[in-house]
Amino acid sequence: MANPCIECGACCASFRVSFYWGETDAAPDGYVPAHLTQAIAPHHVAMLGTDQARPHCIALQGTVGEHVSCTIYPLRSSTCQEFTASWENGIHNPTCDRARANYGLAPLTPESLHF
Numbered sequence: 001m002a003n004p005c006i007e008c009g010a011c012c013a014s015f016r017v018s019f020y021w022g023e024t025d026a027a028p029d030g031y032v033p034a035h036l037t038q039a040i041a042p043h044h045v046a047m048l049g050t051d052q053a054r055p056h057c058i059a060l061q062g063t064v065g066e067h068v069s070c071t072i073y074p075l076r077s078s079t080c081q082e083f084t085a086s087w088e089n090g091i092h093n094p095t096c097d098r099a100r101a102n103y104g105l106a107p108l109t110p111e112s113l114h115f
Helices: 078-082 094-102
Strands: 018-020 037-041 044-047 060-063 067-070
Touching (some): 018 078
Antiparallel strands (some): 037 044
């Protein structure tokens, strides 16, 4: 399997993507498009679509489990940058497994990855 994230996207459609507001382009050194976020606390924002019962990031394009892409990939938040596929770099990520399970996708294995 090639990069499994290109087919998956379950993490972007399973969890709230929240981060410090200073990462948005409303701040001097920010880069995440502020118009794609909403305030959730005095100093924190979330990507639109992720602060709800059935999260789905506004920047996620495509069909989860088939083929997806992030429309702001080079400008994604630190939360997204730090999230890794399970077994990427040899480290198990049960949060990735949980997101994949939400969409009926099997957990990744060390043997299934070819980044």
